[in-house]
Amino acid sequence: MAYRFALAGNPNSGKTTLFNNLTGSNAHVGNWPGVTVERKEGKCKKSKEEIHIIDLPGIYSLSPYTPEEVIARDYLSQEAPDLIINIVDATNIERNLYLTTQLIELEIPMVIALNMMDEVNKHGDVIDAAGLEKELGVPVVPITAVKGHGIKELVEKAIESAKNPKPLGKTALEKTQLGAAIESVREILKKAGYGNTLYYAVKLLEKDSIIEEKLKIDPALFKSIDEMAAASEGKGEEEIETMIADLRYKYISEITSKYIKKGRVQGELSFSDKIDNIVTSRILGLPIFFLVMYAIFQIALGPIGTAIADPFAEFTGEVIPEAVAGFLESIGVSDILMSLVVDGIFAGLGALLGFLPLILLLFLCLSVLEDSGYMARVAFVMDRVFRPFGLSGKAFVPLLMGYGCAIPAIMGTRTLEDEKSRRLTITLMPFMSCGARIPVYAVFAGAFFASNQGTIVFSIYALGVVVAMLSCILLNRTVFKGEAPPFVMELPPYRIPSIKSVLIHTWDKAKGYVVKVGTVLLSMMVVIWFCQTFDFSFRMVEDSAESIFGVIGGWLAPLFTLNGFGVIKGTSEIHWQIGAALLTGLVAKEAVVGTLGILYIGQELEELTSALGTALEAHFTPLAAYSLMVFVLLYAPCFAAIATAKKELDSWKWTLFTVAYQCGIAWFVSMLVYQIGSLLGIGLA
Template sequence: MSYRFALAGNPNSGKTTLFNNLTGNNAHVGNWPGVTVERREGKCKKSTENIVIIDLPGIYSLSPYTPEEIVARDFLTNDKPDVIINIVDATNIERNLYLTTQLLELGIPTIIALNMMDEVELRGDRIDVVNLEKQLGVPVVPITASKNQGIEELLNRALSFDKDHPLTTKNALENTKICDTIQEISELLAAGGYTNTLYYAIKLIERDEQIKDTLKLNPSLNLSIDKAIARAEHQSGEEIEMLIADLRYQYITEAISEHVQKGKTAGELTFSDKVDKIVTHRILGLPIFFLIMYLVFEIAVGTIGAWIVDPFGAFLTETLPEVVTNFLIWAGASDAIQSLVVGGVLTGVGNVLSFLPQIVLLFLCLSILEDVGYMARVAFVMDRIFRYFGLSGKAFVPLLMGYGCSVPAIMATRTLEDVKSRRLAITVMPFMSCSAKLPVYAVFAGAFFTAHQGLVMFTLYSLGILIAMLSCLLLNKTVLRGDAAPFVMELPPYRIPTLKATTTHTWEKAKGYVVKVGTILLSMTVVIWFLQSFNFSLQLVDNSSESIFGSIGSAIAPIFAWNGFGFIKGTTIAHWQIGAALLTGLIAKEAVVSTLGILYINDGGEQLTSALSTALQAHFTPLAAFSAIVFVLLYAPCVAAIATAKKELNSWKWTLFTVAYQCGAAWLISMIIYQVGYWLGIGLV
């Protein structure tokens, strides 16, 4: 026999941690709302039974306002799992139980997992689990998911739920002033042939239009229900939705007052409260954020990152190609094969992989900040600024994810309540520099700004934020007018990241990067090698400028004449290599580095043995180099991100507009930087 257990709970309740614990899945665990935007499934590895665990999005209620809440409710009401495991943050039990009262109305077997019990003990709080269980009428199991405590009991009780369950689920709205109305509407629905009448009756009383559309009530039944609701509202003298919310919280408060005892520190400022007084300060909050991010980039790229990447990069771009070349010569491989393997594959992939240590360090630092809980505070600090530009602070969550990869970041915009906010966030998402752009910055910074690599990275990432905000302001005043959605976000307590969670998150990101290099980029290096080795007549060329790529790049390059990198340094010769590289960057941003490596290092003459940084110095001035990486920072993302944007926007018109806007902004800002720098006499040599 097989079972399906659905995990449901508030954001930050530890739901995804429990999912990983039960399934061994390497899902990301982030200490801020919005991590899980779609349900995920995994086979339970903690039991011999055939159990499928479904991880639903973190939600606060079953009254949906966001796509993630719709995903969760639709699954629970339509697919009906065997058991709902409701994860409740035991340190914030009152707020979490609001969702619990709604889940208990679904008529689906439900078991409550009181999570983070270790923190409850540290606070000196006490929860009478036995009597709370009797109060709610469903099993309540104390657990600490991050430490694998209580998991076995939770599974055992979930498996035996429908076999031997002596408890009777309690309805939070029983014996209240609207219970007669609930009963009346339930009977009307039952007479009309509907099932699960308690849940639907309450939702209709709450005037849930989506439920009404789903039920497709006939006019007569609809009129009878409306009259019953109107009578209840008239008798209570309150708006019915507010009345139900108040009644739920009264029920929860009574349960908490009887079965939860706060420790001696109740009412005192917690450690999180004390830290928040500083990091969320109106004046200090933003400078602290920028200081922390500067330190992150200094560690990942400037100091430790540079120290690690030099020997690692030397092995990939010097030692390994030399060894492979000698082997191919010994094996009698032709010149074409040597060129393909060494000049194509090893040069292209090696130049990108050489920056893997810096990318891993960046992921590690950001993962720690997320798991500690700091990033939720940044969203709070940013709300005041974002709101001025037409976004709420909640948009910071998907924008932050954009630093990893634009694809999941664009998908995460589903957590934003209104269409206008989602369109704004998706349009400016590429300005949040994804990890694929880091090799481009690193190779240019290493060639031209060796002593200030960390500062250059920090400047680029800060510039991306600035352009994103200015773009929001412009779009909010023109094509996307409207006020920002209200900002509601929980600030979870600070927690010490677990080694497993942090390393898992970092490993998954790094693995994804390596897999991308080993699949898409490896294939592209072969294509790039072919395009730069043959002309349109498919004849092998000695000079790459006469190749297919040379012709295409020569046609593109003049577009960037005003940007400083349309022509080769000190000449009027079209800089076709950068034009071709930017084109391949639309497939994958890492391809910009691999393309330049292949085109420069295999372009004949002295370039055959030159390092990529030396080749760059021969083709760019420092100012032109900075202009080029600003363009890479801002122009359209990879095709995968564009396809995801089309899916989320559900409009070719808006998708094409976003791509055009991103490319236009990239060209304009890059041009302004170069022209201003040129007239100020900056970086001309």
């Protein structure tokens, strides 16, 4: 028999770490049906039983305030998994148990995973897990997910509970003054033929409009339920929803004071508090963040990254293409097929795969920062920066995701409460340079700024932040008027990142890049080869300038004359290749490098990477190269990201506005960089 276990818990409770521990590499990621919130599911590798683990979005309650809470609630109440594994942060148990009291009311077999027990012990705290288990009526298993402690016991207890569920005793609310009202509503629901009556009874007393509409109860029954709610409000002299929340917290306070003993003296600063006094400081917070990011770029794109990437680039750009060319020549393939495979595919993909080590290093560093808890502090620090510009620090979270990929980052704007913030954040998203742009920066910085690649690339990323902030001012005073929403965010304690968790996160991102190279970009390379080999009459051309791409690029290139890269270095000749490359960048930003590899190098297979650098030096000045990097940083994201933005904005008007604004800003800032640099005589040689 196959079981379905749902993993539910608060954000920052260690839910992702536990999910990775249970499923390992068996997990697959998609979206929940009908929405763009991420769904993770995988097979449990810790048991011989067939168990599917469904990782629900991190939530604080089952009240429908966010899309994540709606998804979690709908799945648990409608899909009815065989068991809920409720992961609870034992270092912040009072807040985490609020969700626990709600999950118990679903009357689904449940096991509580009391996580981070190593930190509890380190603080000298003592938690009576057996007492909590007896009080709550569900099994409680102490674990440390990051170290794998207690996981075996957790899985065994979960299977046992799923196979032999125990009757549920009185829940938190049933033990309070609302017990009689809850029981009366349950009787009404039972007579009407409804299941899951405890959960629905509480929600109806809370006057949950979504549940009321869903159940479609007879109006006469609703009237009696409303009368019970009104009577309960009269007893507490407050709204029923507030009263229920207060009763939950009162119950939690009572049981935690009974079963938890704090080892730390009240008022004593924890290790996390002491660090936060420095990294979230008004004076030091922002400089520390920039120093950290600068160090990351020096690691990923400096001597360390280069030492790893160069041999790999040589293998993908020289060894493999030469071997393929030799094999094809030995079996006597036609010239056109040789050109397709060697010039069309390997000239582009070889260059792109060569940057994989750099991307791996960058994502590895960012994953370490995220798992350590530092990124939550950055959001707190950035709130002070964002608020004068009309955004809250909460917008930093999806913007930060934009450094990985714009698509999930745009989806992440759903966590922002107001429409104005969502629209503004989506408009600014491309300015947070996604990982797909790294190959462009790496190849241009390597060709023109070899001695200080890390510094140059860091300046590009920093410029993106500056442009985003200036855009906030402009758009808030024109298109998106209004105050920034209040910012509330939990700061998790600092933790030593799990090597396994960091590697899984890094591998997921790297796998996405490789899959993209092998699918979308492979197709693009073939299209690019075709367009630079044939003209509009589908005749092979000897001069690529007469090809389909040559003509289209010739139309686009003059637009960039003032930007320095619309004409070839030292000439007045139209630089049609760059117009074509930027066009393919709308399909995938990595394709810019692949396109240039095909258009510049052609059949010159030896020393592919250095040959591309030599070709770039012949066509660009250093200033024009930097100007191009600025344009690639700022112009519209790939078509897939644009399509995601359309779905989130639900408006062609706003989608077209964001694309037009992004391209316009990219052209304007790139032009300013080149023109000011020219006036100062910088990088013209």
